[in-house]
Amino acid sequence: MARVERAGLTDLFAPDEQTISFAGGLPDPAVFPKAALQAAFASRAQTDSAFQYANSDGYAPLRAQLAKLMQADGVSVNASDLLITQGAQQGIDLTARLLLNPGDGVVVEGPTYLGALAAFDAYEPTYYEVPVEPDGMDLHALQKILLTHSVKVIYTVPDFQNPTGAVMSLAKRQALIRLAHQYDVVILEDAPYRLLRYEGDALPTLHSLDPDGRVVLLGSFSKILSPGLRIGWLTAAPRLLQALTALKGGADVESSALVMQSISTYLASADFPQHLAKLRNYYRTKRDAMLTALASLPPAIHYTRPTGGFFVYLTGPSWLDFSALQQTELAEAHVALVPSKNLYPSHAITNGARLTFAAPALADIAPGIARLNRALTQVLHEVPAVNK
Ligand SMILES: Cc1ncc(COP(=O)(O)O)c(C=O)c1O
Structure with a gap:
């Protein structure tokens, strides 16, 4: 039987009530043309x-x-x-x-x-x-x-x-x-x-x-x-x-x-071009809110500035392990992201993380990033000198 042990996609879509999730790349239902x-x-x-x-x-x-x-x-x-x-x-x-x-x-x-x-x-x-x-x-x-x-x-x-x-x-x-x-x-x-x-x-x-x-x-x-x-x-x-x-x-x-x-x-x-224009405006606003919030992250955390799509990618110091953080500090802070380990077939890179700005409510982006910021600031502060 073929190897099929990779973490299921559905894992990304089930945060608990308290968590602000930047994990699953879900589109915002507010812009479904229902x-x-x-x-x-x-x-x-x-x-x-x-x-x-x-x-x-x-x-x-x-x-x-x-x-x-x-x-x-x-x-x-x-x-x-x-x-x-x-x-x-x-x-x-x-x-x-x-x-x-x-x-x-x-x-x-x-x-x-x-x-x-x-x-x-x-x-x-x-x-x-x-x-x-x-x-x-x-x-x-x-x-x-x-x-x-x-x-x-x-x-x-x-x-x-x-x-x-x-x-x-x-x-x-x-x-x-x-x-x-x-x-x-x-x-x-x-x-x-x-x-x-x-x-x-x-x-x-x-x-x-x-x-x-x-x-x-x-x-x-x-x-x-x-x-x-x-x-x-x-x-x-x-x-x-x-x-x-x-x-x-x-x-x-x-x-x-x-x-x-x-x-x-x-x-x-329907007017599909108009629908697309609405989506672009809507997600641009969320992208901007995310980038504004990310500016407060510790300088050791770098992030991309996307011109489209759904995602921003964080990179921390090479010793940082977002998979471990996801289970501990980030879980306690009730904020979720996708650790980079899952995004490489080799699982070799641990210091990256994917955040989506599409799925969370606009009003949750700044508070969610503030939670992430507090958790990361603490982790970077506590790190043993040997890793600095
Ligand atoms: C790069 C990429 N390809 C494919 C898909 C799957 O999309 P679909 O819902 O069209 O199957 C996604 C969904 O997140 C994606 O990000």
Whole structure:
């Protein structure tokens, strides 16, 4: 049986009542467009087709609407280039299922998205970690790995990376595509935060910079509509897409017709661009509140300043162990985060932590960070001189 012992994602979603949680990357329900979705579901629930089987690649009108959205974002795709998935998570799983056999090399960013590791683990790959810099993956480190090891897949979140918030620069995107070509590697580009940009201009996706069809691009409605819908999508070159569609059929036959059709109605009737603009304003305010609060942390704690997405990443002195703190000082302070140990396949790095500003109520951000600040100040103060 495959190795599946990684801490469950659901662990992130169950803080006690008193705790202010910066752990689970949940979107804020205050910005779920519930009324418009309810109306869309009610109208689709009148039809037979919403309750019927259809096909594995997903509801064609929804794929056409997605293709338009993606074209507006510079990705040149048609409806027939898309597969609807159960969230981006299924896109990761299907790609891993298609390409990874036990022992095969997969490059991940260090730190990376915990759920991707949970998906990859089932296929028992050999992991290679590449550090994330403020402008994305360290490509020198990547090249060293590619020179000396056989790698099948490079997994990256180039836009507002989970967990650091980093955006890969254009120069690195271009260089990454060249490296993938040179070493014949597939890139799995996971982009669920791409439309949640709070400042600056969008950079092209890796997919749109790729001349030879080696990028699988994942998208999702989870952060921009609601994760309970469990709808995402992927696009890939025909050869890969065909195989991924066949695997999707084997995994769950198809995504829910009722949900796909209802989203399609929602997109046709609601003002989706306006909804996105509202989300950006809403989460920008929370991001700003988080950054303002973090300014009071002890200077030994560094933090990233994301321009989009859901996450800020803390780095402390190398001896600091956020996993241990989570069980002790942070638990006593009733504040939760994701320790970095869980975000590296090697579990080797303990002095980092992921915080989300999306999930907590705006009014809880400053008090929650104040709790974190008190706990960290105490720990840094108490540390034996040998570690200073
Ligand atoms: C980088 C990344 N990929 C994929 C997912 C899974 O998203 P979905 O709900 O679309 O499956 C998440 C969710 O947090 C994520 O952060």
